[in-house]
Amino acid sequence: MKKNKIIAIIVLIIICIACATKEFQNDTFYLIKLGQYISKNGIDLLDHFSWIPNLVYTYPHWLYSLFTYFIYNNWGFDGLYISNIMVYISIILSIYYICIKRTKDSFLAFFISFISIMTLKSFIVLRSQAISILLFLWEVYYINKLIETGNKKYILYLMLDSLLIANIHGTAWLMFFVFYLPFLVSHLVYSFIKKKKKKKYIFDYRISIEQIKNIKLLLLSFVFTLLMGLLTPSRICYTYIFKTMQGISQSHIAEHTPLMIIYAPIIIIVLFLLFFVKRKVKLHEFFMISGLLLMSFRSFRHTIFIYSIGLIYLAVILKREINPNDKTFNILNKKMFSNKIYTPIILVISLLCCSLSIYNNMSIDYINESIYPVNAVKYIKENLPYKDIRLFNNYDFGSYLMLNDIKVFIDSRCDLYLKEFGNSDIFEEFVNIKDKYEYEDIFDKYDIQYALLYNKEALNHIIKKDEKYKNIYQDDYFTLYERKVLLENEK
DSSP states (O other), X not given: OHHHHHHHHHHHHHHHHHHOXXXXXXXXXXXXXXXXXXXXXXXXXXXXXXSSSSOBXXXXXXXXXXXXXHHHHHHHHHHHHHHHHHHHHHHHHHHHHHHHHHHOOHHHHHHHHHHHHHHHTTTOSSSHHHHHHHHHHHHHHHHHHHHHHOOTHHHHHHHHHHHHHHHHOGGGXXXXXXXXXXXXXXXXXXXXXXXXXXXXXXXXXXXXXXXXXXXXXXXXXXXXXXXXXXXXXXXXXXXXXXXXXXXXXXXXXXXXXXXXXXXXXXXXXXXXXXXXXXXXXEHHHHHHHHHHHHHXXXXXXXXXXXXXXXXXXXXXXXXXXXXXXXXXXXXXXXXXXXXXXXXXXXXXXXHXXXXXXXXXXXTSOSSOTTTSOHHHHHHHHHHSOTTTOOEEOOGGGHXXXXXXXXXXXXXXXXXXXXXXXXXXXXXXXXXXXXXXXXXXXXXXXXXXXXXXXXXXXXXXXXXXXXXXEEEEEEOSXXXXXXXHHHHHHHO
């Protein structure tokens, strides 16, 4: 069995390397610059990368920013790519380990881990959410171990977990306590049912209502971990989610928009399996999976929890469904990775996939020039006083401008540009420009001198017909305009 697990781990690592995303995305760029600033100046709770003055910023990812800058400063983009692969591997091996511990079934653990690799690959990019999902995985594991064993050391582990998330990904910290809810609510339901012994409830026939052990220790850990949000300079842990839900960003940023189930086949499978299982599902399992599903339908980004924590819970439920006398399953379970034929075939296929992926990645740049204005930035830095200009830019590539020391109108640090966080509602003004084409009044308000736009976006087709704007640079993907009206006023 030990040999089987080692082979499974090797195969999973190889597949992770093959599936890891090489292209960086916008958050990576601002994390580098924030880390650079913090390492030299500390945290002053002010923004220094937008040309709009006096913006308050809470640095919710300050520790991860330092980590990102440290790697970039020493090993460049290559180091960041390798670190992303290492995080990916850590997440998948954590899922594999936890699945084995929860199901005692190495084949099922491998199968679930493989599905997680395939479904998580678009999410595991160099941003703080990758680290936080790793920490959330271990949080749920520690909660289960605390309940089962009553060992107080798991309270300390949960406190450390909470502290790390608060400083690495403070914007997601309140999710830490969402994972307590299935257990706490299950205890309340059990206590209620216990008092009403003679009554039957409809969910009694499909759901097993069991007492949550060591509930006092669980509540104690909840209180202690809740205090960890005070031990961070970001000062945003307790309120961030509520503030962002009040703003308009939820309906304009793709990863915050509701999930369309047709694009999530794994979720359809999870729903199907839960509906047809024969054995009873434990109440806290039902609450956990149904809660994660509801969160996914509320926001696409939350599907990451279904593809990690949710799949582990599904493995536990499926393990109870499997008939120990099922010959087909037992053959798969015993022969997987152990047979002299299967083992080399699996390893060769995995290595071949990895080699093809690495070869393919050699032709891929870390920065996609169709998304980020690589050549336009070179023009700006060579021909304009780039440290002093007031440039209108798109939300999606503002962070790349930051990386190149060009101050921005907006970037993907969404909270910085929302009125709910104490600043002007710059995000709403950006939406009005992009979606309603109400650009002239806002450009006047901020005395904008230049506008850098995607060639294919509708705003570009409108501005290029506007006589007040002069096209001073254009490539295959971007166009840079200069506002003539400002030049005329200056004259």
